[in-house]
Amino acid sequence: MKLIQLPTQAFEERLKQEIEENPALDTGKEESEDIDDDLSNEFDDDDDRSEKDELEDINIDEYLSDDDIPNYKTQANNYSEDDEEKNVPYAAGTSFHQSLKNQLNTFSLDEEEQAIAEFLVGSIDDSGYIRREIIDLVDDLAFTANIFTTEEKVIIVLKKVVHTLDPLGVGARDLRESLIIQLKAKDKTKYRSLSIEVLEAAFDHFIKKHYKKLQEKFHISEDELKEVIKEISKLNPKPGSSYAGNNKIAEQIVPDFSIKILNGELDLVLNARNAPELHVSREYNNMLKGYQEATVKSKSQKDAVFFIKQKLDSAKWFIDAIRQRQQTLLITMNTIMQYQYDYFLTGDERKLKPMILKDIADKINMDVSTVSRVANSKYVSTPYGTKLIKEFFSESMKNDQGEDVSTKEIKKILESVIEEENKKKPLTDEKLAVILKEKGYPIARRTVAKYREQLDLPVARLRKEI
Numbered sequence: 001m002k003l004i005q006l007p008t009q010a011f012e013e014r015l016k017q018e019i020e021e022n023p024a025l026d027t028g029k030e031e032s033e034d035i036d037d038d039l040s041n042e043f044d045d046d047d048d049r050s051e052k053d054e055l056e057d058i059n060i061d062e063y064l065s066d067d068d069i070p071n072y073k074t075q076a077n078n079y080s081e082d083d084e085e086k087n088v089p090y091a092a093g094t095s096f097h098q099s100l101k102n103q104l105n106t107f108s109l110d111e112e113e114q115a116i117a118e119f120l121v122g123s124i125d126d127s128g129y130i131r132r133e134i135i136d137l138v139d140d141l142a143f144t145a146n147i148f149t150t151e152e153k154v155i156i157v158l159k160k161v162v163h164t165l166d167p168l169g170v171g172a173r174d175l176r177e178s179l180i181i182q183l184k185a186k187d188k189t190k191y192r193s194l195s196i197e198v199l200e201a202a203f204d205h206f207i208k209k210h211y212k213k214l215q216e217k218f219h220i221s222e223d224e225l226k227e228v229i230k231e232i233s234k235l236n237p238k239p240g241s242s243y244a245g246n247n248k249i250a251e252q253i254v255p256d257f258s259i260k261i262l263n264g265e266l267d268l269v270l271n272a273r274n275a276p277e278l279h280v281s282r283e284y285n286n287m288l289k290g291y292q293e294a295t296v297k298s299k300s301q302k303d304a305v306f307f308i309k310q311k312l313d314s315a316k317w318f319i320d321a322i323r324q325r326q327q328t329l330l331i332t333m334n335t336i337m338q339y340q341y342d343y344f345l346t347g348d349e350r351k352l353k354p355m356i357l358k359d360i361a362d363k364i365n366m367d368v369s370t371v372s373r374v375a376n377s378k379y380v381s382t383p384y385g386t387k388l389i390k391e392f393f394s395e396s397m398k399n400d401q402g403e404d405v406s407t408k409e410i411k412k413i414l415e416s417v418i419e420e421e422n423k424k425k426p427l428t429d430e431k432l433a434v435i436l437k438e439k440g441y442p443i444a445r446r447t448v449a450k451y452r453e454q455l456d457l458p459v460a461r462l463r464k465e466i
Contacts, residue, residue: 001369001370001373003321003322003325004325004328004329004370004373004374005373005376005377006377007254007256007377007378007379008254008255008256008271008273008274009254011273011274011325012273015276015322018318022311022314022315022318023283023311024308024311024312024314024315025278025279025315025318025319026278026279026282027276027277027278096126096240097121097122097124099166100121100124100162100165100170101118101121103165103166104117104118104121104161104165107161109161112147112149112153113157113161115141115145115147116141116147116149116153116154116157117157117161117162119137119140119141119145119147120137120154120157120158120161120162120171121162121165121171123137124162124170124171124240125240126240126241127238127239127240127241128167128169128170128171128172128178128238128239128240128241129171129172129173129174129178129240130158130171130172130173131173134151134154134155134158135151137154138150138151138154141154158171163181164185167236167239167240168181168182168185168236168239169181169182169235169236169239170239170240172239175237176199176200176203178235178237178239179199179232179235179237180196180199180200182235182236182239183195183196183199183231183232183235184196191224191227191228191230191231192231194218194220194224194227194228195228195231195232197218198214198218198228198232199232201217202214202217202218205217206232208461208462209461209462209464211225211464211466222466225466226466229466253379253386254271254273254379255271255379255380255381255386256270256271256274256329256333256378256379256380257269257270257271257329257333257378257379257380257381258271258380258381258382259337259344259380259381259382259383260383261345261383266337266341266344266345268330268333268334268337270326270329270330270333274325274326274329275322275326276322278315278318278319278322279319328366328370328374329374329378331364331366332360332364332366332370332371332374332375333374333378333380333389335360335363335364336355336360336375336389336392339353339355339359339360339363340352340353340355340392343392344382347382347383347384349408349409349412350409350412350413351409352392352394352406352408352409353406354394354395354396354397354405354406354407355392355393355394355406356393356395357371357372357375357393374389375389375390375392375393376389376390394406394407394408395407397410397441397443399440399441399442400437400440400441400442401440405441407451410436410441410443410451411451411454411455413436413439413441414432414436414448414451414452414455415455415457417432417435417436418432418452418457418463421463423463423464423465424464424465424466425464426460426461426463426464427460428459428460429445429446429448429449429452429459429460430445432445432448432452433445433447433448436448
């Protein structure tokens with residue numbers, strides 16, 4: 001079950017770990033050679049009868065095979081070797097925080113200022129902000145770095161040093177401060193100066209889009225306000241995320257499955273990296289043969305044989321577990337594909353059927369938890385992009401004709417309605433509910449609000465444009 005839950009990259013790490021820890025496991029195609037059937041020779045010591053009986057039960061054929069290719073590799077729906085991508089590229093280079101720290105070397109700072117600056121840089125989160133209060137930073141400097149300073153000194157270093165680092169806006173304590181830092185670093189123009197004034201004196205009005213109040217407060221026209229909005233919209237609200245070498249290397253999604261359309265039919269394949277060629281190491285086979293041929297077996301030799309048997313058991317279990325994992329992944333994903341056949345054939349999200357975990361679990365006669373493990377962590381490459389499998393699951397609602405429709409279908413229509421609305425007079429949730437009802441989806445206003453929030457769409461007032 002733990003192996004099933006792992007996506008392709010994590011599975012490869014688990015595979016690598018198992019191979020390192022168990023010398024009885026080997027990768028690649030094995031060479032065919034004669035395999036001895038068992039270790040049936042008796043020990044000379046009568047006192048070791050029980051140990052001897054256990055050794056006689058060892059059948060090497062259970063662990064080793066003459067086949068060049070393991071049986072689970074003969075599945076038809078696998079990538080060819082040419083399709084297999086063995087090396088996964090990843091982002092590399094200097095980390096976000098290291099880059100900031102390196103920039104401190106360009107300043108002429110005394111020992112205390114250097115220590116404070118480095119501490120402040122270390123307190124910046126991945127978005128580029130310092131979220132903690134200055135007084136808390138002063139306390140931490142005293143307790144962790146044995147540096148006793150004041151809030152005033154920390155603020156001076158923050159503004160004169162940290163706020164000048166690249167990318168612009170980094171080290172700010174909130175969004176307002178970050179935007180102002182970015183604007184002040186640019187060449188002064190009429191609208192940039194006005195933008196700074198707006199952010200400093202009426203930030204709440206700006207983020208809440210109270211445009212009439214802004215025009216009245218600063219005695220500006222609608223066109224001038226549009227220029228201010230244009231200037232501010234060019235700024236980066238998360239300066240840390242713009243750095244290519246961020247602390248968190250961007251996660252590279254490796255699809256676990258691929259669905260293609262061939263001759264008008266859907267074709268499902270499992271990423272070949274999920275079906276490695278594993279077999280028991282030939283060295284272990286030779287060791288077993290060596291112990292088998294020995295006429296007299298010492299205590300250490302007996303211990304060695306039992307150790308080898310333990311590793312063989314572990315290797316056999318792991319190979320079987322991989323085979324079961326592969327079969328479970330294929331069966332589960334194939335059932336999901338068949339259930340959502342119309343969607344995968346067209347890419348139209350409105351054709352997604354209502355589907356819950358139990359629907360798939362019942363069809364494949366497996367536990368819901370098994371389907372959940374596959375859906376929550378796996379990706380599938382489709383002609384319409386790479387998708388997280390759990391995105392295909394949704395609850396159902398009845399339309400005005402009494403038919404079950406997916407909540408995803410309703411969300412897609414809601415999103416389309418909001419995209420097409422007049423941004424000068426955006427639709428309220430109540431009006432959206434009326435429109436959806438006219439389209440055949442009778443849902444309440446509070447349900448519209450819930451779906452809108454799930455789509456990460458703001459309320460009407462915040463969608464307003466001038």
